Amino acid sequence: MTTLDTTAATAPESLFNRLEPLLAQVSKPIQYVGGEHNSVVKEWASTDVRWCLMYPDAYEVGQPNQGVAILYELLNERDWILAERTYSVWPDLEKLMRSEGLVQFTLDAHRPVRAFDLFGVSFSTELGYTNLLQALDLAGIPLHAAERGLDDPVVIAGGHAAFNPEPIADFIDAAVLGDGEEASLHISEIVRAWKTEGRPDGRDGLLLRLAATGNVYVPRFYDVAYLDDGRIQRVAPNRPGVPFQVRKHTLMDLDAWPYPSKPLVPLAETVHERYSVEIFRGCTRGCRFCQAGMITRPVRERSIDTIGAMVANGLKATGLEEVGLLSLSSADHSEIAAVTKQLADRYEGTNVSLSLPSTRVDAFNIDLANELSRNGRRSGLTFAPEGGSERMRKVINKMVTEDDLIATVATAFGNGWRQVKLYFMCGLPTETDEDVLAIADMARRVIKTGREVSGTRDIRCTISIGGFVPKPHTPFQWAAQAHPDVIDARLMKLRDVVRNDRQFGKAIGMRYHDGKPGQIEGLLSRGDRRVGRVIEEVWRQGGRFDGWSEYFSYDRWAAASASALDGTGVDLEWYTTRERDYDEVLPWDHLDAGLDRDWLWEDWQDAIDGAEVEDCRWTPCYDCGVCPQLGTEIQIGPTGRTLLPLTVTGSHLTAKSDA
Amino acid sequence: MTPREQPEQQAPPVQRLRVRYAKRGPARFTSHRDFSRAFERALRRAEVPMAYSSGYSPHPRISYANASPTSAATEAEYLEIGLAQMCDPSLVRDALDAALPPGLVILTVVEADRTSFADLLTASTWSVDMGDVDADVLASAVERLLASDEVHITRMTKSGLRDFDVRAAVIELAVVDDRTLRLVSLQQTPLVRPDDVVAALRKVEPRLDTGRPALLLRIDQGRLVDGAMVAPF
Numbered sequence A: 001m002t003t004l005d006t007t008a009a010t011a012p013e014s015l016f017n018r019l020e021p022l023l024a025q026v027s028k029p030i031q032y033v034g035g036e037h038n039s040v041v042k043e044w045a046s047t048d049v050r051w052c053l054m055y056p057d058a059y060e061v062g063q064p065n066q067g068v069a070i071l072y073e074l075l076n077e078r079d080w081i082l083a084e085r086t087y088s089v090w091p092d093l094e095k096l097m098r099s100e101g102l103v104q105f106t107l108d109a110h111r112p113v114r115a116f117d118l119f120g121v122s123f124s125t126e127l128g129y130t131n132l133l134q135a136l137d138l139a140g141i142p143l144h145a146a147e148r149g150l151d152d153p154v155v156i157a158g159g160h161a162a163f164n165p166e167p168i169a170d171f172i173d174a175a176v177l178g179d180g181e182e183a184s185l186h187i188s189e190i191v192r193a194w195k196t197e198g199r200p201d202g203r204d205g206l207l208l209r210l211a212a213t214g215n216v217y218v219p220r221f222y223d224v225a226y227l228d229d230g231r232i233q234r235v236a237p238n239r240p241g242v243p244f245q246v247r248k249h250t251l252m253d254l255d256a257w258p259y260p261s262k263p264l265v266p267l268a269e270t271v272h273e274r275y276s277v278e279i280f281r282g283c284t285r286g287c288r289f290c291q292a293g294m295i296t297r298p299v300r301e302r303s304i305d306t307i308g309a310m311v312a313n314g315l316k317a318t319g320l321e322e323v324g325l326l327s328l329s330s331a332d333h334s335e336i337a338a339v340t341k342q343l344a345d346r347y348e349g350t351n352v353s354l355s356l357p358s359t360r361v362d363a364f365n366i367d368l369a370n371e372l373s374r375n376g377r378r379s380g381l382t383f384a385p386e387g388g389s390e391r392m393r394k395v396i397n398k399m400v401t402e403d404d405l406i407a408t409v410a411t412a413f414g415n416g417w418r419q420v421k422l423y424f425m426c427g428l429p430t431e432t433d434e435d436v437l438a439i440a441d442m443a444r445r446v447i448k449t450g451r452e453v454s455g456t457r458d459i460r461c462t463i464s465i466g467g468f469v470p471k472p473h474t475p476f477q478w479a480a481q482a483h484p485d486v487i488d489a490r491l492m493k494l495r496d497v498v499r500n501d502r503q504f505g506k507a508i509g510m511r512y513h514d515g516k517p518g519q520i521e522g523l524l525s526r527g528d529r530r531v532g533r534v535i536e537e538v539w540r541q542g543g544r545f546d547g548w549s550e551y552f553s554y555d556r557w558a559a560a561s562a563s564a565l566d567g568t569g570v571d572l573e574w575y576t577t578r579e580r581d582y583d584e585v586l587p588w589d590h591l592d593a594g595l596d597r598d599w600l601w602e603d604w605q606d607a608i609d610g611a612e613v614e615d616c617r618w619t620p621c622y623d624c625g626v627c628p629q630l631g632t633e634i635q636i637g638p639t640g641r642t643l644l645p646l647t648v649t650g651s652h653l654t655a656k657s658d659a
Numbered sequence B: 001m002t003p004r005e006q007p008e009q010q011a012p013p014v015q016r017l018r019v020r021y022a023k024r025g026p027a028r029f030t031s032h033r034d035f036s037r038a039f040e041r042a043l044r045r046a047e048v049p050m051a052y053s054s055g056y057s058p059h060p061r062i063s064y065a066n067a068s069p070t071s072a073a074t075e076a077e078y079l080e081i082g083l084a085q086m087c088d089p090s091l092v093r094d095a096l097d098a099a100l101p102p103g104l105v106i107l108t109v110v111e112a113d114r115t116s117f118a119d120l121l122t123a124s125t126w127s128v129d130m131g132d133v134d135a136d137v138l139a140s141a142v143e144r145l146l147a148s149d150e151v152h153i154t155r156m157t158k159s160g161l162r163d164f165d166v167r168a169a170v171i172e173l174a175v176v177d178d179r180t181l182r183l184v185s186l187q188q189t190p191l192v193r194p195d196d197v198v199a200a201l202r203k204v205e206p207r208l209d210t211g212r213p214a215l216l217l218r219i220d221q222g223r224l225v226d227g228a229m230v231a232p233f
Helices: A016-023 A066-077 A091-100 A126-139 A180-196 A202-212 A291-295 A304-318 A336-346 A364-372 A390-395 A402-414 A433-454 A484-499 A516-525 A531-540 A554-564 A572-576 A597-609 A626-630 B025-029 B032-045 B089-099 B135-147 B194-204
Strands: A049-055 A081-087 A118-122 A154-158 A174-176 A222-226 A232-237 A275-278 A322-326 A353-355 A381-386 A419-426 A460-467 A508-512 B015-023 B062-065 B073-083 B104-111 B123-129 B152-157 B160-165 B170-175 B180-186 B215-225 B228-230
Touching (some): A016 A091, A049 A066, A049 A180, A066 A081, A066 A118, A066 A180, A118 A126, A126 A531, A180 A202, A336 A353, A336 A364, A353 A364, A381 A402, A402 A433, A419 A484, A433 A460, A460 A516, A484 A508, A484 A516, A516 A531, A516 A572, B015 B089, B032 B062, B135 B170, B135 B194, B152 B194
Parallel strands (some): A118 A154, A154 A174, A322 A353, A381 A419, A419 A460, A460 A508, B073 B215
Antiparallel strands (some): B062 B073, B123 B180, B170 B180
């Protein structure tokens, strides 16, 4: 295939020779080397569109990311597209790179990030924003989109945090909402056409074509006006051909997109060393705090055959031994019992282990857990009641009663488990001290039940508590976030109650973090464009790797909020602890996740009243708005199909004399 | 309550193979842990019929000998694997080599005999690139180190700061060119590593400290017989 433009026809030189002498001086150098099994290196000149994909965290966290893995594979499958990866470099290498004048590089062919057409950054969390600035700066790409030229990559944000990209609006050229499989290919086609035509109308010409699809948000094409009190007055397109609303993209028929099929096998150690199959996407359980559940609707299942084939091929392609059956609530797959039993049958007697993260509090899950631990490994069971009191759980629509939970753990302890881990949140809307102290009551009942059922005192219950952060596109998007002092005070009260319990206290482990990082996450989650100045200031003051407690500095964020927001009339508390009204224009109102705004508001009012809402997979539609708005529908089984046993072939390596 | 069952006892290996492998180019940045994970996965992709250890989390039977330090390139690493089925060593070599990532190279696979690796691997030959240093300064530092009876350095280990007598482990230290040394050293307990020798040289002659670690390459490993290195196979 011929190269379409002249500017990037010559392949940029590999930076590896300059990088190599630095590597012996940094920690875990292997993370910067690339060359992982299943990685792809293509010839630069033989491709038309070149993506650099980034997960803005260290390699050990970013490499296992499913989103990047999916895009990397499906983009590279096209002979005209090249996709390489880059991750955040740790400060030790950053320092050396700056002193040696070395720029942000890709792992695959060690090419400079700035040479690519597109720089796609996947944000699972807002705490990666400073790392975006870090990567842009190290790449030699102007920080502000407005300052970029024709030869700078188009910087595109994706992932869940992209559903409110306003805080990083100044730094990105575009954001893509929703599923990336088809969207990334569509963008590639638009870029190819634009390059073929000789890049008409320059950078804006390309961005305008992307914006016109209605699926790609280009912040620069929208103006934000503010009211005197600091609230947003309106957000509107500032040129023709740009839609008022940008819609999320929804992939239908996951069976047609069985990715990742051969994910990279890292040489360096990473946080998840397993082959993961997304068994379905979306969730309609309706937990009101859960942004993922709201923005990924409707539920779309992969069929049992596709799951079986993906697991078999994925293990073969990677040599991994652990399989994760991923989704937002894995036990909700319509054929989960068949899937787990049949996979367990298939891999009986091998060292393949199956895991099912994200399961609900439900005795049925113990059956699944039994299937999954046939080989005898029983580490512990994890459940997420999220709220300590019955009232709290009604507010958040986590429909599980304490009796359900106790019945579930009783079954678990009866089946030989000895450890239960329970996840909760603190700082939920309408929460009081009593709601949080109810967590201790629940833990006590768990231990008591465990001791009775198992006949041993060797029972542990770990309670893990995170601070609640209200997220855009959820019923809690209007809620006041609890002040860190409130969260810290409630956690201390809970800790004292647990500590002072002479009968059960020693069997209860408590894990929690202080409330401060949650406030910054809250600022970034529900922030508007003015928050961009705070992010930039924090980065300039040395802020990076904010998801790591050893790097995160609350004081730096607080000081930067004060200085960067000076004169705007709004501040850190305004963005976080302030409740919003129905009438307020929210920074993400022009970004359409499919959810009907009035439905979200009604669900918020129901939350305050403690009224629950059922799952639309087995009760009538409650009009959240997603399906009609986006022309999508629920795709669930059961299919009734079964997995065949894998054919066992003899080893092809046996001694010649045996053959 | 269902009692926890003991996992079944695994059968002992029916065959043991010894492997010599290399780490070349960027792959030298793999740590020993990185290599062992990559190797186990390559064994599975290559469908080598491994024997497993017994217990709740069975591991493939692999034993490593004298791993090189991270960032050292090597042409002479050794390990042994236990198999559950008799295999042709040359087929295993080819399959494993094809399954490993670039830079990790399987050189030779042979059937193990009754000898012990510990007896066969008592010394190594290293090439040490000292970086941009003055050739005369380097030569004189080498002379002084060899002329000393003892040269002690300290290094932080898992069990705290430890003292090593580098001189006792050095059999041969020769200047190859302006910046490169050839080192033959003994592998005893406590193990003196080639970077300890570099540290000792820099202690003897501070002008050799370039601020960067020296580049190391293990050329050969084996035992010394009448002053000559004899590889295990």
